[in-house]
Amino acid sequence: MDELLRVAANGLLDRRAFLRGGAAFAAALTAYEVTKPAAAEALADDPWSKVPGETVTAYGSPSRFEKSVVRTLSNPNGEPRTQHARTPHHLLNGTFTPNGVHFVISHMGNPDIDPGKHRLVVHGLVKRPLVFTVDALARYPMVSRMTFLECGGNSAPLFSSAPVQANVQALHGLASCAEWTGVPLATLLAETGIDPKAKWLVAEGGDAPALSRSVPLKKGLDDAMIALYQNGERLMPGNGYPMRLLLPGWEGNMNVKYLRRIKLVEEPAMSYYEARTYAPILPNGKAYRFFFLQQVKSFITHPSPGLALRGPGLYEISGIAYSGNGRISRVMVSADGGATWAESALQEPVLSKAFTRFRIPWRWDGGPAVLQSRAWDEAGNVQPTRAQIVAERGESNKVLPATAFISQHYNGPTSWAIDGNGEVRHVYA
């Protein structure tokens, strides 16, 4: 039975093994030794089951036993530089990121915006410049969509010449996924009218740095949204309260938070972030401009550094895949550093430009293993190997701290090595 389920070397099992309820499969999966508690103890009522519980609060928060499920902060004292708060992927499961641990990058802190006074103005090459209150926008027909947001600099440590020893939160924590609800930008532009000369829009926030990005009008009329709600509630302050521009699948920085102005223009403004920051250097000394797209990518969250395996046996390998080009079509997983591959199961529903959870059963024999995932999207794009990225983009000859942004837009694989003790390390494979 074991051999029937094995689909790639080093213990990867058929992705359907967990899903098939058949007795044969169940027998196959449970016939193996798993690490069990040394001896079961007699069950008894615990103290909390014999007294009334806590009074329900008006706004819930996680159990006090989940206090470690938090973001890591790059600048907890608010020193005069950017702050980054990274999502703890290894402590979450499923596909959506709770609002309290959605990643945040803030260049001058989160503004304390009074929604009654906030305004959004749409002007420039339009027929009728208009200004909207938050209440007015809240009366518009809305759409909801699940979309990941990813900083263009997420995963930058993987441009190091040697693997940075850090966990999945430190390496890939500047990506999250939420359900966003708001007004399609196309609806507002239909009301202002568009001068045919307009080719770009400049989006600007009402925060201290008045963060500004130029966006092709084509994207603005495609799936751009003025988002008011995040996972059902109003946006979190760190994610743009009371409104942000949402550009599904495009680099996080362009999804301008605290949005207060959209100006239609002929040419891009070449603001700091498009002219300098999100312009990654190429080996020939030139640099890419207008990268915009967050390309197809995946990484394994379970197991990952800090989540050690406790003895040989059956485990589920699972992780996150996403693409700015549409739906994930396939995620392959290797347990032998890329020599052999098995197709994982994709958790339904598989949504365009959203996190997709992939899962595959794996029987760890207690020996060395190198886990890796590789994703494809419906547009036919495949996650490149690290060697391909290094050939195209280069790598640093230094090993910098995980918080350093060596370059932008790394979408290669991440490899986790398991040693004989079940400890997980970041490696290149």
Next chain:
Amino acid sequence: MCMRELAAAFTLLASIGVPAAGPDLGKPVTPAEIAAWDISVSPDGDGLPPGSGTAAQGAVVYAQKCAACHGENARGGVNAALVGGGAIERIDSARTIRNFWPYATTVFDYIRRAMPWPQPRTLSNDEVYALTAYILAENRLIAPDAVMNATTLPQVKMPNRDGFIVRFPGEL
């Protein structure tokens, strides 16, 4: 109403300028009313305000309002140096105003919108022109006595202006 009549009605609405897409709850707004927020500047100089400044004037403002973070003479402090920068040779080469920024207008735009920490948008336009002149002159990108204003700033040719490749032209 059949679909054709409906379409005709929308065409009629569009032709007389009445929007059909949404509830039309925006308030018409004039350029004068937007002026305080309308701060974006383009490489061709569109959006640059009146005013002017020189490097000598900028040095004074710099010492008062910028040196605490960017260091004496803009050579770097707790935050990045604004002067200097070698060849772009490696993926992690420092991308500076001198070796990387394609347009001088971006310097003006960024100072005006975001600086100085922690009091953004407190500088006068003359001060922003002066600081821009100071940084460009220290980087030897303009003459030491050049006056920066809405006409001269867009004419500054930055060394790396042509150093970029559009990643996905199909998205533009």
